[in-house]
Amino acid sequence: MFLLSLSCFNLHKYIHSPINPQKSHIYHHSPMRFKLFILCALLILFSTHTFCTTLDLELFKEAPKFYNSPTCATIGSHLNNHTCSIEAVHVAMTLDVSYIRGSMAAILSVLQHSSCPENIVFHFITASSKPSSTTVLNRTITNSFPYLKFQIYPFHDGPVAGLISTSIRSALDCPLNYARTYLAELLPFCITRVVYLDSDLILVDDIAKLAATPLRPDTVLAAPEYCGANFSAYFTPSFWSNPSLSLTFANRNACYFNTGVMVIDLRRWRAGDYTTMIREWMELQKRMRIYELGSLPPFLLVFAGRITPVDHRWNQHGLGGDNFRGLCRDLHPGPVSLLHWSGKGKPWARLDANRPCPLDALWAPYDLLKTSFTFEV
Numbered sequence: 292m293f294l295l296s297l298s299c300f301n302l303h304k305y306i307h308s309p310i311n312p313q314k315s316h317i318y319h320h321s322p323m324r325f326k327l328f329i330l331c332a333l334l335i336l337f338s339t340h341t342f343c344t345t346l347d348l349e350l351f352k353e354a355p356k357f358y359n360s361p362t363c364a365t366i367g368s369h370l371n372n373h374t375c376s377i378e379a380v381h382v383a384m385t386l387d388v389s390y391i392r393g394s395m396a397a398i399l400s401v402l403q404h405s406s407c408p409e410n411i412v413f414h415f416i417t418a419s420s421k422p423s424s425t426t427v428l429n430r431t432i433t434n435s436f437p438y439l440k441f442q443i444y445p446f447h448d449g450p451v452a453g454l455i456s457t458s459i460r461s462a463l464d465c466p467l468n469y470a471r472t473y474l475a476e477l478l479p480f481c482i483t484r485v486v487y488l489d490s491d492l493i494l495v496d497d498i499a500k501l502a503a504t505p506l507r508p509d510t511v512l513a514a515p516e517y518c519g520a521n522f523s524a525y526f527t528p529s530f531w532s533n534p535s536l537s538l539t540f541a542n543r544n545a546c547y548f549n550t551g552v553m554v555i556d557l558r559r560w561r562a563g564d565y566t567t568m569i570r571e572w573m574e575l576q577k578r579m580r581i582y583e584l585g586s587l588p589p590f591l592l593v594f595a596g597r598i599t600p601v602d603h604r605w606n607q608h609g610l611g612g613d614n615f616r617g618l619c620r621d622l623h624p625g626p627v628s629l630l631h632w633s634g635k636g637k638p639w640a641r642l643d644a645n646r647p648c649p650l651d652a653l654w655a656p657y658d659l660l661k662t663s664f665t666f667e668v
């Protein structure tokens with residue numbers, strides 16, 4: 292249903308100009324355009340008409356306003372610009388039209404479980420190759436979260452698209468997936484620490500606790516580590532059989548970690564120029580296949596065994612099911628602060644299809660999408 296709305300949105304651009312009376316000459320001069328118009332009109336007629344016309348802003352409900360508790364610090368403001376506040380919790384996420392429903396739920400969950408929600412500043416990365424999407428996303432966020440402190444940074448995704456090799460799930464190859472590698476360059480230099488979050492997760496705990504994770508002096512990022520996972524499976528036999536490449540992890544207690552939830556020290560990242568290191572691994576991957584998945588393995592190559600471990604409660608990942616069949620997964624043992632639907636299935640898609648996994652019920656309360664059953668009160 293949501294994919295449909297996407298195509299409808301793109302069609303709108305074509306439909307508007309021929310309909311405009313001042314531009315009706317297009318009919319005569321451009322038969323191709325006219326055919327396109329007919330095609331679009333037919334498509335619209337055969338699809339859910341009301342859904343298409345309301346795409347722009349009516350799609351999502353407005354979230355309530357969340358207030359700081361009395362003990363919260365006041366975040367310093369330079370002429371009402373919170374971008375550089377030290378007291379603020381800075382959160383980076385990507386925004387994409389096809390994942391916006393997940394992002395909206397994630398934002399809502401962050402605010403709802405925060406004791407100082409007004410001290411959270413969001414930094415959203417969009418694809419600069421799609422400026423019209425950036426405009427719609429900007430308006431969508433503003434409409435649903437009128438009080439949110441946020442900035443949008445269009446990410447120049449062209450160069451990174453050329454670096455991506457196809458992996459088992461094409462969704463992983465979307466250039467925006469690689470934006471997390473460029474946060475140190477995209478965000479203003481005054482920001483020294485950021486929590487990066489994927490769009491397919493919800494928090495059920497205060498993000499300030501995660502953001503305050505003390506990083507060990509020799510580490511650039513903090514994330515939950517999973518040393519029980521079969522680390523060698525993330526790289527190809529040609530990687531392990533290459534004498535110099537296989538030494539990459541020598542003298543490192545390298546463990547898998549999920550890059551969907553990370554606390555990043557941007558100052559140390561910039562000082563070590565880790566963006567270049569990751570890009571070099573991606574360039575090597577273009578020449579010889581050293582891994583299968585998308586944006587994760589370059590992070591493992593650079594950081595595995597060199598991160599500050601965070602309690603597993605902060606990334607209960609894999610709830611999307613396995614990559615091949617999308618089977619339901621259960622939580623890992625232990626407490627839960629963040630639920631992450633990484634993997635093939637997404638809770639909104641399974642809920643829409645009436646085939647939810649049991650844990651998808653925990654995502655549903657954060658869904659801001661207006662359904663036909665939602666009435667304004």
Ligand SMILES: *[C@@H]1O[C@H](CO)[C@@H](O)[C@H](O)[C@H]1NC(C)=O
Nearest residue numbers: 369372373374375479480481
């Ligand atoms: C806020 O400050 C940051 C960093 O100095 C700057 O990049 C940004 O443009 C400022 N925003 C506004 C709205 O002035």
Ligand SMILES: *[C@@H]1O[C@H](CO)[C@@H](O)[C@H](O)[C@H]1NC(C)=O
Nearest residue numbers: 425426429430433443444445
């Ligand atoms: C988002 O919208 C705000 C307010 O309408 C505007 O000032 C800002 O430049 C927009 N950002 C982008 C990246 O389009």
Ligand SMILES: *[C@@H]1O[C@H](CO)[C@@H](O)[C@H](O)[C@H]1NC(C)=O
Nearest residue numbers: 520521522523524525526528
């Ligand atoms: C780990 O994965 C590799 C490569 O897929 C495989 O050869 C190996 O048997 C696995 N080890 C364990 C303990 O499962």
